Amino acid sequence: xxxxxxPTEMTATEGAIVQxxxxxxxxxxxxxxxxxxxxxxxxxxLSYNVLDGLEEKGRFSSFLSRSKxxxxxxxxxxxxxxxxxxxxxxxxxxxxxxxFGKGTTLSVSS
Amino acid sequence: DSxxxxxxxxxxxxxGQRVTLRCSPRSGDLSVYWYQQxxxxxxxxxxxxxxxxxxxxxxxxxxxxxxxFPDLHSELNLSSLELxxxxxxxxxxxxxxxxxxxxxxxxxxxxxxxxx
Numbered sequence: 011x012x013x014x015x016x017p018t019e020m021t022a023t024e025g026a027i028v029q030x031x032x033x034x035x036x037x038x039x040x041x042x043x044x045x046x047x048x049x050x051x052x053x054x055x056l057s058y059n060v061l062d063g064l065e066e067k068g069r070f071s072s073f074l075s076r077s078k079x080x081x082x083x084x085x086x087x088x089x090x091x092x093x094x095x096x097x098x099x100x101x102x103x104x105x106x107x108x109x110f111g112k113g114t115t116l117s118v119s120s
Numbered sequence: 121d122s123x124x125x126x127x128x129x130x131x132x133x134x135x136g137q138r139v140t141l142r143c144s145p146r147s148g149d150l151s152v153y154w155y156q157q158x159x160x161x162x163x164x165x166x167x168x169x170x171x172x173x174x175x176x177x178x179x180x181x182x183x184x185x186x187x188x189f190p191d192l193h194s195e196l197n198l199s200s201l202e203l204x205x206x207x208x209x210x211x212x213x214x215x216x217x218x219x220x221x222x223x224x225x226x227x228x229x230x231x232x233x234x235x236x
Contacts, residue, residue: 106168108163108225110155
């Protein structure tokens with residue numbers, strides 16, 4: 011079967027650091043994506059991991075452990091505009107489909 | 121702006137009706153994907169086309185069908201509409217063949233379908 015789990019909601023304050031976890035079980039695996047989605051808008055690409063380890067891109071970092079079926083997205087120096095839904099998605103082996111989790115709604119307060 | 125366009129932006133229709141959603145991929149992208157996003161289900165993959173050919177199917181109902189035309193734009197046809205079909209429908213495109221090493225998908229702005 012295919013299953014992507016991530017927390018439904020998280021809250022944090024401006025300037026803080028937050029880690030959004032994602033666990034996945036998929037039949038075949040070809041990489042793990044993180045997307046950001048503001049309400050009513052299109053998802054926008056944040057990061058892609060296919061090998062174990064940490065990928066850093068500015069204030070955002072993403073980590074993958076293939077053996078544990080686990081990833082996290084780390085957001086540093088939080089800003090109000092980071093309030094959004096963060097979607098974890100696994101790409102299947104054939105590269106034909108992204109399997110999305112239901113998303114984590116992050117609320118950043120001042 | 122991802123470069124993927126979708127029309128219409130909003131669509132309101134009645135149960136039992138049929139609608140067509142349209143998507144134009146980014147210039148040069150051969151793969152088009154359709155997703156449905158409802159409040160309780162999250163983003164669900166429906167179907168993928170590559171260069172005019174159906175490549176993969178996800179959770180697409182038999183009442184739904186899609187095609188990709190020679191100019192690479194795609195249409196998603198939804199028929200015998202039910203209240204539960206109300207959702208955001210996203211189209212995405214990607215530049216590479218599906219079994220390439222990195223398959224980032226660029227999403228369009230979506231079509232919000234409301235079935236009354």
